[in-house]
Amino acid sequence: MIITIDGPAGAGKSTVARQLANRLGFAFLDTGAMYRAVAWACLQRDVDFSDVDAVADVARTIVIQFDGDEVLVDGQNVSGEIRTNDVTAASQYTAGNLEVREILVEQQRRIAGDSDVVTEGRDQGTVVFPAAEFKFFITASPESRARRRQEEFAARGQNIPLEQVLADQTDRDNRDAARKVGAMKPAADAVEVDTSQIDADAVVQRLLEIIGGTPD
Numbered sequence: 001m002i003i004t005i006d007g008p009a010g011a012g013k014s015t016v017a018r019q020l021a022n023r024l025g026f027a028f029l030d031t032g033a034m035y036r037a038v039a040w041a042c043l044q045r046d047v048d049f050s051d052v053d054a055v056a057d058v059a060r061t062i063v064i065q066f067d068g069d070e071v072l073v074d075g076q077n078v079s080g081e082i083r084t085n086d087v088t089a090a091s092q093y094t095a096g097n098l099e100v101r102e103i104l105v106e107q108q109r110r111i112a113g114d115s116d117v118v119t120e121g122r123d124q125g126t127v128v129f130p131a132a133e134f135k136f137f138i139t140a141s142p143e144s145r146a147r148r149r150q151e152e153f154a155a156r157g158q159n160i161p162l163e164q165v166l167a168d169q170t171d172r173d174n175r176d177a178a179r180k181v182g183a184m185k186p187a188a189d190a191v192e193v194d195t196s197q198i199d200a201d202a203v204v205q206r207l208l209e210i211i212g213g214t215p216d
């Protein structure tokens with residue numbers, strides 16, 4: 001069974017998808033980590049991001065693996081490094097690269113195989129798994145999302161003004177929505193859940209109820 005969770009940055013996709021997967025005993029797939037992993041590898045190799053073929057070559061060459069919560073590129077644990085601001089900023093060039101998208105979409109389908117998976121990203125319900133049994137689109141107000149991100153940065157010792165987090169986020173939202181392929185949008189058959197006013201546990205309960213799991 002495939003359950004897809006799409007939505008904008010900071011809506012709570014990873015948190016909710018991971019918890020839902022745990023509760024159901026499903027695998028969890030973080031597809032944003034894959035776009036980040038390619039961006040990280042490009043930065044390592046000093047690839048010119050305007051060279052779309054060179055960026056695609058990196059996606060074709062590296063081996064991305066998931067080991068529990070860890071993300072590996074060619075065997076190296078990059079879980080922390082793919083969350084830096086530099087990689088977040090560079091991920092627009094991998095997410096906007098058609099060939100990279102083709103390569104990663106193919107890998108996502110292969111990873112899911114015929115197992116039970118909760119997968120999250122931007123295009124999981126629309127492009128990658130259009131036949132998924134359950135599809136969710138998780139949103140929250142731009143301010144709540146930015147505040148959550150700001151708190152995450154603060155926990156890592158980085159104090160960034162809310163206006164800056166919000167501006168970066170709006171930029172990324174606009175690019176994600178405007179992309180010709182793999183644009184962020186709810187699938188026609190997705191259930192939309194606004195998480196602005198409820199915590200992650202409540203979101204997971206809500207999803208479990210919808211898919212017919214056993215709520216606490």
Ligand SMILES: Nc1ncnc2c1ncn2[C@@H]1O[C@H](COP(=O)(O)OP(=O)(O)O)[C@@H](O)[C@H]1O
Binds near residue numbers: 008010011013015196
């Ligand atoms: N429903 C929620 N209410 C409050 N905070 C949340 C909620 N869901 C997630 N968070 C927090 O917001 C931050 C961003 O969540 P994350 O799951 O990384 O979002 P996304 O994967 O959509 O970018 C995390 O620190 C997480 O703990």
Ligand SMILES: Nc1ccn([C@@H]2O[C@H](COP(=O)(O)OP(=O)(O)O)[C@@H](O)[C@H]2O)c(=O)n1
Binds near residue numbers: 092182
């Ligand atoms: N299925 C996906 C997942 C992420 N992405 C892109 O990859 C980037 C990183 O995704 P992410 O989900 O890790 O980022 P956050 O939104 O959690 O900060 C996003 O800015 C998206 O543009 C994508 O294009 N398609």
